[in-house]
Amino acid sequence: MKLATLALALLAPFALPAQAGTQFLVDFERTWDYGQAVDASYAASGVVFTNMLGLSNDPAFAPYYSNSPSPLGVGFVQLDGVSNTTAYMNVAEGVSGVLDFFYASPTAITGAIKAYSGLNGTGELLGVFDLAANTGAEYDSWTAASFAFAGKALSFDLSGAANVVAFDNFSALPEPGEVSLVLAALGGLAIARRRRS
Structure with missing residues (x-):
């Protein structure tokens, strides 16, 4: 019993949603009408976009956006520089x-994504992420990226990537080390219980 109590005390910090922030996956995995705004399509996950379009990997776009991690769709920031800036x-x-x-x-895009402590690019600037060129005009090569920044971001300014970059699978998930720690602790509890039986 003491072992179980100790394990729960050690795992408690990893179970607090306030520390971890939200967990989500925005995969753009649907058939989008041409020029359809993503906006609140992922609001149930706590994620809302401004000026992000969904583009489908359907035959009309072939061969564009092929090889993307999610086969049905991708996201593309489109700004006109007048009303959408x-x-x-x-x-x-x-x-x-x-x-x-x-x-x-x-x-290559310098300052493609910026993390901010407030909504809509307000508050403290927490970090800036540059993107390297990785594909031709058909957007058929994709790179996995991890944008590390200091603090807790409520918004990401994607304006620097406008009219150039296609995105897929935005996510904020538990660190692999944290998941391994939780699984190891739960496994230890199971072994301890079996030995007592």
């Missing part, structure tokens, strides 16, 4: 430390 991904509960995603870009 900024693009954001807001995460209601925030993201702590790391945002993972895939991207395809025919050119």
Whole structure:
């Protein structure tokens, strides 16, 4: 019994949602009408976009966006520089430390993504992420990226990636080390219980 209590005390910090921020996956996995805004399509996961379009990997776009991690669709920031000048991904509960995603870009982009402590690019700037060129005009090569920043971000400014970069599978998931620790502790509890039986 003492072992179980100790294990639960050690695991408690990893179970607190306030520390971890929200967990989500935005995979753009649906058939989008041409030019359809993503906006609140992922609001149930706590994620809302401004000026992000969904693009489908259907025969009309072939061979564009092939080989993307999610086969049905991708996201693309589109700004006209007049009425649409900024693009954001807001995460209601925030993201702590790391945002993972895939991207395809025919050119290198300095300052492609910026993490902020407030919604819609307000508050403290927590970090800036540059993207290297990784594909041709057909957007058929994809790179996994991890944007590490200091603190808890409520928004990501995607304006720097506008009209150039395709995105897929934005996610904020538990660190693999944390998952391994939780599984190891639960396994230890199971072994301890069996020995007592």
